[in-house]
Amino acid sequence: TDANQLMPARLACPKCSEPWPADPMELAALVACPGCAKVARVLAFPALFRETAPVVAPLDQVLSEGEASCFYHPAKRATVPCGACGRFLCALCDVKLGDRNLCPGCVETGRTKGKLTELEPARTLWDSAALTLALLPLILCGYLTVLTAPATLVVAWIGRKKPSSIITRGRWRLWTAVILAVLQIATWVTLAVLFFTGAFD
Secondary structure (H helix, E strand, O other): OOOOOOOOOOOOOOOOEEEOOOOHHHHHOEEEEEOOOOOOEEEEOHHHHHHHOOOOOHHHHHHOOOOOOOOOOEEEEEEOOOOOOOOOOOOOEEEEEOOOOHHHHHHHHHHHHHHOOOOOOOOOOOOHHHHHHHHHHHHHHHHHHHHHHHHHHHHHHHHHOOOOOOOOOOOHHHHHHHHHHHHHHHHHHHHHHHOOOOOOO
């Protein structure tokens, strides 16, 4: 039986759990299990046979006697206090927001309460709003454009300096809305002039 398997760190037969030969040369070929005689080919990463050095934390993260520890990680040395609650933070927990250092708890609290103006979970798309305001009355009721056309220009004027979408996109929506609003206003002005000059009589 040919079984292509990725074995864990402890190489064992998948049938009887007998220890498997750990020689990479033997693993590359079909080998019979020494316990149950099941024939299989074991595929293992080379890193399985490589000696790994112990992981050593950077010196700036190791807590020494007499130093302040991180509120969230007591074994790590604190580097800065939180600018909101004063808790000591290690480099991992330090959230830089503008010129302030905050802890994850204060960031989450500020996000839910809307106190952190630097966090922007949503953004008003003024260009899309202006374009919708210019197009929707044309679909529903053309007479509404007498009101929505000036409103479109106001929305476009407000949104011209506002930040656009987080995803980069052009400003063609804003300019299209302005052109449509100007055409709608020009149409109403023309109709008003023709009405008062008696052109419809």
